[in-house]
Structure formats: structure tokens, C-alpha cells
Amino acid sequence: MTAPRITIVGASLAGLRTAEAVHAALPAARITLVGDEPLAPYNRPPLSKEAAETLARDTAAREAVFGKLLLRSKLSPAALSLRLGSGAVALEPGGVRLADGALVPGERVIAATGLRPRRLPLPGAEARRHVLRSFDDLVRLAPSLRPGARMVVIGGGFIGCEIAATGRKLGLEATIVEPSPQPMLRALGPRVAAAMAALHRAHGVVLLTGRSVAGFSDEGVILDDGQALAAEVIVEALGSHPNVEWLAGSGADLRDGVLVDDRMIAPGAEGLMAVGDVARFVNPLFGPEARRTEHWCVPGQTAKRVGETLAAEATGTALATRFAPMPSFWSDQHGMRLQAFGAPYLADACRVLEGELSLVGRAPVIVEYLRGGEPVGVLGLGANPAALARARARLDAALTETLTA
Amino acid sequence: MKVDVDMSICLLHGQCVIAAPEVFSFDDDGGLVWVAEVDEAQRADVEAAADACPEQAILLG
Known part of the structure; x- marks a missing residue:
């Protein structure tokens, strides 16, 4: 048998970790990693935080900043093309x-094409408008992050809140325009989101909630109530679109990402698998619905699953375990670490286990999230890592119990 | 194998504590502690911990 050719599309964290997992499972496989960016796989979370801060302070530090983002790989150049x-x-x-016309052969193709930022389909102020997903996006944005500049962030999700906080740290004026009543509302629920809103306001961020952007002028943005906000820097942080257009006609279910089964295989499209935040899958820890998850941990978890699937196929055995990864995510805003485990966004209630939400940013807080009275998530705000690790272990035990019940 | 953590870049995400709880843990003050020399049998867990570190702060030797 000749060595299988496996092509991974998306030279991202997900693509790289998948290449490593494939190599470990099938050492003879010829693996190609395809990417649209000219850069080797790198880490994206710092783009709205440390990397933005460093590059804004010294726009000549481009190589040093990228060097810190570059992901180390266990694979030798010979093992990965x-x-x-x-x-x-x-x-x-x-x-x-x-796009250049070439055909990269592969009996097996693994989609790791991730997401691209959603843009407002409104003309105007193009030179001042930014998104923040790639290193190139940051290189374009960083020179405008100057002390005293006015920044309007459109969208109060994690990226929007992080870049607003980074802007404040760099001495910019920062305003967040968010249509819902609180920033990060869907992810964190009303009580914690309100506490985070207070933290942002305490650090000088102007939060315009319940408002959206109706248009752009030469000076900045115009809101739906007619208010004009002057801004030298505008960041569109409105969420993302999965990059699935290249899979049109493949037979895969492409409604919101690529639907994959418990083995990361896309039903309906022969030889296709998907990983990372473009993959939509059922996590039995949280019920029967297939969802995409845009957390940093997902690339590693789905890549590992691909390795398990390929190893099982190679030996003709069944997968020994179910795919039930524990989600986790974090954010750093105004010098405070927010860290979550599980799926807080699924909760219908939350209770404070430690500290007080009115003291967020000044004292540690740990919050438990419940759905129908059962724990689905836990969140630390400036929490002691040891205390949070204990809360996470309890969540893990509770969720695993649901799995075997 | 040897395990080290570059504490100048570690930001205490705690992903290693989840991936390899027998090697990495938090002390009561929330500081990270780890076993500096581990058995080959723990290699998979320790490598998973290194992969899960968002700061790439774990060094294996």
C-alpha cells in the first residue's frame, strides 16, 4: 500500500495540530498543509492584547512580535509540506x-479553514476601518493605536472588549457600540455581563449599548439614533463567518461551518474531515445539538480526535471513547483575567460561588452557571487559579455524570 | 524526561493542570508547581500539556 496523501486546508493552530496528530497516527502519511496567508501557523489570541500593545508602542517590532506568535511544531520539515x-x-x-490554479492531491482532505471577520456592508471611512483576525490586520491597525486617538469599536464581544481595553491601556479614547443591552451578553449572561460593563466603564471605556451603526462618514461613525462619533480608528468586531465556500457542492452540510460526526468526518462528502472553529459537532456533554465553538482549545481537541480516528481506521478498530471535550476560554481585559470552562452561554441561571460581582476587577470572583438546575459552566474573574481549578474539577465531574447517565 | 516552565511567559491559564494533573498543579496561593523529571510513561500527558499551553511556556527535554 502506498502512503496516504492527506491535505489539511488552513495553516492555522488547528491545521498545525492536526498535521501533528495525523503524523503521530500514520507516520508514513504524506501531509500537506495549505494556507492562504503567507505566514507559518501562528497564535491569534494575543492579536487583540499583548501583541497589539507591543506593536502599537513600536511599529518596527514586527518581527519580534511575530516571533512570539509563531507556533512551535514537533514536526520536522520533512514530515510536513x-x-x-x-x-x-x-x-x-x-x-x-x-487560488493559484494548482491541484494539491489528497485522498483525505481536512478542513481547518476557520473564520473570517464579518464586515458591516456599509460604505465610507474605509481607510479608518479595521478588523482583527490576522497578523496582517494587526500590522495595519497598530500604527493608528496612538495616545489620544479616538477609537470606536463596533461590537461588544470578546475581541471588541479586548481591543477597547488595550486601546485604553495605550492612552486612546475608546467607545464600544453594542446593539444588545450589555457587552459579551450572550457568552456570559446578564449578571456577569453587567459586571464586566461596569469594569469597562471604570476604566474609561464609553459603552453605548442598545445602539448600532447606521453608516460611516469621513470623520467616523453614525449611529442608528443619528448620533455622530468622530473616530480616527474604527474596529469592526461583529463576529465571524466560517470559511466554507470552497466546499460548496462537496456534499457536506455547510450550514454554519462543516457538520462533522463524532469522528470529525463530514457526512455526505467522501474523504472530508473538519477541525477547529469551522467544525460543527455534537458535544454530548451539552445535549444533542451540533454547534461550532470558537475557543482556542477546540483546534487541539478536534485535531487529537482526527488522530484517534485515523489510528482506529488504520488498525480496523472502533474508537474507544466518545468525543466529549471540555470547552474552555479566557480573555484579558483591563489587567483582569476572565477564564471559563464548560458552556456558560447555555445557562439559564448563575450563582456566585466566591466573591461579589460588584467587586469585579478588585477582588476574585467565581461564578457557576446552571441550566435547569444542573451545572453547565464555571467562570473566574481575576480568580485564584487553584480555586478555579477546584471549581472546574467539580464541573468536570458533574458533566461526566450526565454523559454516563 | 525533563519538564520546565518558562515562568517569564506563563500566564497561569492552567491548561497544563487539566492536561497533566499528575505533573502540573497549583499551590494554595495560585502559583504553578510542576514535577521537573517525569517517567516516559507520562510523555503523552506532558506533551498534551505543552500543546495546550496558550503561551507555549512549557519546555520538554
Whole structure:
């Protein structure tokens, strides 16, 4: 038997970890990692935080900043063929067609194409408008992060809140425009979101909630109530679209990402798997609905599962375990670490286990999230890592019990 | 194998404590502590911990 050719599309954290998992499972496999960006796989979370701060203070520090983001790999160059600078445009019977016309062969194709930022479909102020997903986005944004500049962030999700907090640290004026009543409301629920809103306001961020952007002028943004906000820097942080267009016609279910089963295999599309935040899958810890999860931990968890699947296929055995990864995510805002485990966004109630929400940012707080009275998540705000680890272990035990029940 | 953590870049995410609880843990003050020399049998867990570290602060030797 010849060595299988496996092509991974998306030279991201998910792509790299998947390449490592494939190599570990099938050492003879010829693995190609395709990416549209010209850069080797790198870490994205610091783009709105430390990397933004460093590059804004010294725009010449580009190489040093990228060097810190670059992901170390266990794979030798011989084990992995990197094909950067041209993205995938179609899945074809023999492999993956790239934008430059080349066909990268692969009996097995793994989608790790991730997301791209959603833009407001409104014209105007193009030179001042930014998004923050790639290193190039940051390189374009950083020179405008100057003390005294006025920044309007459109969207009060995690990226929006992080870049607003970074802006304040750098001495910018920062305003967040968010249509819902609180920032990060869907992810954190009303009580914690309100506490985070208070933290932002205490650090000088102007929060305009219940408002949306109706248009752009030469000076900045115009809100739906007619108010004009002057801004030298505008960041659109409105969430993301999964990059699945290249899979059109493949047979895979592409409603909100690529639907995959418990093995990370896409039903309906022969030879296709998906990993990372483009993959939509059922996590039995949280019920029967398939969901995409945009957390940093997901690439590693789904990549590992691909390895398990390929190893099981190679030996003709069944997968020994169910795929039930514990989600976790974090954010750093105004010098405070927010860290969560489980799925707080599914909760219908929360209770404070430690501290007080009115003291967020000044004293440690740990919150438990409940759905129908059962724990689904735990969140620390400036929490002691040891105390949070204990709360997480209790959550883990409770969720695992649901799994076996 | 040897395990080290670059505490100048560690931000105490605690992902290693989850991936390899027998090697990494928090002390009562929330500081990270780890076993500096582990058995080969623990290699998979320790490598998973290194992969799960958002700061790439775990060094294996």
C-alpha cells in the first residue's frame, strides 16, 4: 500500500495540530498543509492584547512580535509540506484546487479553514476601518493605536472588549457600540455581563449599548439614533463567518461551518474531515445539538480526535471513547483575567460561588452557571487559579455524570 | 524526561493542570508547581500539556 496523501486546508493552530496528530497516527502519511496567508501557523489570541500593545508602542517590532506568535511544531520539515500564500477554492475528486490554479492531491482532505471577520456592508471611512483576525490586520491597525486617538469599536464581544481595553491601556479614547443591552451578553449572561460593563466603564471605556451603526462618514461613525462619533480608528468586531465556500457542492452540510460526526468526518462528502472553529459537532456533554465553538482549545481537541480516528481506521478498530471535550476560554481585559470552562452561554441561571460581582476587577470572583438546575459552566474573574481549578474539577465531574447517565 | 516552565511567559491559564494533573498543579496561593523529571510513561500527558499551553511556556527535554 502506498502512503496516504492527506491535505489539511488552513495553516492555522488547528491545521498545525492536526498535521501533528495525523503524523503521530500514520507516520508514513504524506501531509500537506495549505494556507492562504503567507505566514507559518501562528497564535491569534494575543492579536487583540499583548501583541497589539507591543506593536502599537513600536511599529518596527514586527518581527519580534511575530516571533512570539509563531507556533512551535514537533514536526520536522520533512514530515510536513507547507504550501502557503494561496488558499483553497474548491474540493475536487482528486484533491484541493488552490487560488493559484494548482491541484494539491489528497485522498483525505481536512478542513481547518476557520473564520473570517464579518464586515458591516456599509460604505465610507474605509481607510479608518479595521478588523482583527490576522497578523496582517494587526500590522495595519497598530500604527493608528496612538495616545489620544479616538477609537470606536463596533461590537461588544470578546475581541471588541479586548481591543477597547488595550486601546485604553495605550492612552486612546475608546467607545464600544453594542446593539444588545450589555457587552459579551450572550457568552456570559446578564449578571456577569453587567459586571464586566461596569469594569469597562471604570476604566474609561464609553459603552453605548442598545445602539448600532447606521453608516460611516469621513470623520467616523453614525449611529442608528443619528448620533455622530468622530473616530480616527474604527474596529469592526461583529463576529465571524466560517470559511466554507470552497466546499460548496462537496456534499457536506455547510450550514454554519462543516457538520462533522463524532469522528470529525463530514457526512455526505467522501474523504472530508473538519477541525477547529469551522467544525460543527455534537458535544454530548451539552445535549444533542451540533454547534461550532470558537475557543482556542477546540483546534487541539478536534485535531487529537482526527488522530484517534485515523489510528482506529488504520488498525480496523472502533474508537474507544466518545468525543466529549471540555470547552474552555479566557480573555484579558483591563489587567483582569476572565477564564471559563464548560458552556456558560447555555445557562439559564448563575450563582456566585466566591466573591461579589460588584467587586469585579478588585477582588476574585467565581461564578457557576446552571441550566435547569444542573451545572453547565464555571467562570473566574481575576480568580485564584487553584480555586478555579477546584471549581472546574467539580464541573468536570458533574458533566461526566450526565454523559454516563 | 525533563519538564520546565518558562515562568517569564506563563500566564497561569492552567491548561497544563487539566492536561497533566499528575505533573502540573497549583499551590494554595495560585502559583504553578510542576514535577521537573517525569517517567516516559507520562510523555503523552506532558506533551498534551505543552500543546495546550496558550503561551507555549512549557519546555520538554
